[in-house]
Amino acid sequence: MASDPDPDAASPAGYRRSAGSPRGQARRRELLEYVTADLAAHGLVDFSLRRAAKAAGTTHKVLLYHFAGAEELLREAVELLRERRASSGQAAALDPAHPQSLAERVKAIWPLLVGTGEGQRALDQALGLAMYDPQRHGMLAADSSERFLPLLAGLCPQEWSAQRREQVAELVFAALRGFLVQRRTSPDGETGGEAGLAALLRMLEREQAES
Structure with missing residues (x-):
């Protein structure tokens, strides 16, 4: 998997700040694919940001760097x-x-x-x-x-x-x-x-x- 910037360096507005760059979009799509595969295999019951992060092999903070939150991630998946x-x-x-x-x-x-x-x-x-x-x-x-x-x-x-x-x-x-x-x-x-x-x-x- 590609590496991500340190999410702890996020601006006061929040973690999400990658959407505008091609690299950020590509990483966002990659993460979404992992989470979508997890939903396809296990369904929506007990879905959470931490479960999504585990499926994507990353941390919930990294997901928050690319997505506004669990509901947006769920909707897009x-x-x-x-x-x-x-x-x-x-x-x-x-x-x-x-x-x-x-x-x-x-x-x-x-x-x-x-x-x-x-x-x-x-x-x-x-x-x-x-x-x-x-x-x-x-x-x-x-x-x-x-x-x-x-x-x-x-x-x-x-x-x-x-x-x-x-x-x-x-x-x-x-x-x-x-x-x-x-x-x-x-x-x-x-x-x-x-x-x-x-x-x-x-x-x-x-x-x-x-x-």
């Missing part, structure tokens, strides 16, 4: 996991080997949302935190909307108006999130939400057929 999942979802939905209807594209995304891929447990817990304490952790859910709504709108037929694509994207996003919560909290376990998903896909098929 969750955003990175979500960015990776969104990229995987887009690749699966637009795979030329699959049918290209909107319903089929949404169907291709679903396994990535409910599977056991990188950081799945952490992303589920992030959504739970946002619902439990929206004042403090609402941004963990807001980032999900910002990440997935444009993706879903982009999967809609391009001949649709921008307004229609946005409306359908919001509907699909809300439905998939609801089905995901149902699956995670249902006694049915692996089959929770499947009936709702099937109904959503039928609706999308009709919506596209009527356009």
Whole structure:
């Protein structure tokens, strides 16, 4: 790992003062990658600055040199996991080997949302935190909307108006999130939400057929 400046030499304003330099940005990204890997492996329970520092092989003071605090670090790590999942979802939905209807594209995304891929447990817990304490952790859910709504709108037929694509994207996003919560909290376990998903896909098929 790269070495860091002595955090004890921080200015009275605090430790964080590296964001403007390319070297500081690179080190910040490196630390974020280590912390993100720890969240992906162990989830959000008992997350703390000291745990993050241990995962990154550094000290909490060094993390404070690069990040404003534990909440910023947590938010950015969750955003990175979500960015990776969104990229995987887009690749699966637009795979030329699959049918290209909107319903089929949404169907291709679903396994990535409910599977056991990188950081799945952490992303589920992030959504739970946002619902439990929206004042403090609402941004963990807001980032999900910002990440997935444009993706879903982009999967809609391009001949649709921008307004229609946005409306359908919001509907699909809300439905998939609801089905995901149902699956995670249902006694049915692996089959929770499947009936709702099937109904959503039928609706999308009709919506596209009527356009």
